[in-house]
Amino acid sequence: MEKEKGREMLVVEDGAPPHRGKAAKLVRQKLGINQLSHPPNSPDLNPIEPIWRHLRNKVYSTPGARKSLGHLWAATQTAWDSMTVEDINKHTGKMNARVAAVTKAKGLQTPF
Structure with missing residues (x-):
């Protein structure tokens, strides 16, 4: 992913198991993607x-x-x-x- 004009990239995901897994967390960290916390x-x-x-x-x-x-x-x-x-x-x-x-x-x- 390419950063757009210095904007921070956020991801909004539901609580599905694939989104909470270790592999997903590692990919987000590697790509510098922050996860937006929100109520389920x-x-x-x-x-x-x-x-x-x-x-x-x-x-x-x-x-x-x-x-x-x-x-x-x-x-x-x-x-x-x-x-x-x-x-x-x-x-x-x-x-x-x-x-x-x-x-x-x-x-x-x-x-x-």
Whole structure:
């Protein structure tokens, strides 16, 4: 991975065993990737959730996408390829607001 203009790289992962294992930890250390601590099961603090929702909506709105596994895969690839950096940034750019909302709500539900 290439550092972008001196920015620190963070990784947000769920608590799945592959993410907690020794091998994953060693790779993160080797690459200089810091892991962002967050509460388990917190979609408010996980910008990938709305990105997956955006992708799913694109796939399911594709005529014939649910016809077969092959059609679903083709629709998924097309939807993913059509996503732009701006689509992604719409969600990742809101992280400061998300953190502030979760803090204000003392960890309870937020509008996100």
